[in-house]
Amino acid sequence: MESDPRENIVHVKDLFKEFHHFVAVDHISFDVRRGEIFAFLGPNGAGKTTTIKMLTTLLLPTSGQISLNGIDVVKDPEKVRYVFGIVFQDPSLDDELTAQENLEFHGALYKVPRNLSDQRSEDLLRLVDLWDRRNDFVKNFSGGMKRRLEIARGFLHHPKILFHDEPTLGLDPQTRNHIWNHVKNLNETEGITVFFTTHNMEEADRIAQTVAIIDHGQIVIQGTPAELKSATKAQTLEDAFLALTGRELREETVSATDQLRSMHRMWHRRR
Secondary structure, X not given: OOOOXXXXXXXXXXXXXXXXXXXXXXXXXXXXXXOOEEEEEOOOOOOHHHHHHHHOOOOOOOEEEEEEOOEEOOOOHHHHOOOEEEEOOOOOOOOOOEHXXXXXXXXXXXXXXXXXXXXXXXXXXXXXXXXXXXXXXXXXXXXXXXXXXXXXXXXXXXXOEEEXXXXXXXXXXXXXXHHHHHHHHHHHHHOOEEEEXXXXXXXXXXXXOEEEEEEOOEEEEEEOHHHHHHHHOOOOHHHHHHHHHOOOOOOOOHHXXXXXXXXXXXXXXXX
8 A cells, every 4th residue: 555645744665776886775665654753773884874874865875766745756855955954963063153153044945035044043943942142153163053943944945844863962961861852842742753763672662652673674663662662571672772783873974964964965066
């Protein structure tokens, strides 16, 4: 049965990616319901980053189907880019601009009318507690402040989906909780679907409504955290993960993150 875009905002069917005879993603299929918080987990080299690149138009699949909000990602990449926002695990802001200027630049890239962009910027900066710092240069911000500003930027153009690639990596527990409170607030108030990767199992267990685990390029299991723990008779999501993959969830390489961020910047410069 075909995915219903009214119900499933992300639809992936038989997705396959091969690099010089190396299979990175091996015919995976999954759906993400509209408005849910979805965690995508996998050990280093499992195919997680490759999948996210294909979902966000940064990499073409070898075969298979991807649609976001009913739009074919391969056939109409320009149109689909307005459907989602991205928050990378490392800051991709312009340090030489103020917080307000970073949002203005993003609004211009996405052709948001200036009056709407200004109002949207104020609303979002207030929501992430940065309105009083709107005229400060980003180079003077802490890591947590930068992450909050990136979240605000990701929401500026009213995306239907927000992709988070390790959004709280390297942050202290208090800042991580602060970040997730803002994300959950935006998810609840605006109905935006959140698709995130994380190496923090407690975070995934507490935040995600649905978890998909990928290993060796294949979806091993998908369900609620409770369902995954029940299926493996595990007490924690981390124990469930180890039971399913036999491996610890380690950090993705910095080079993969830098490559993803660089490709995103290249797309912005082309626009």
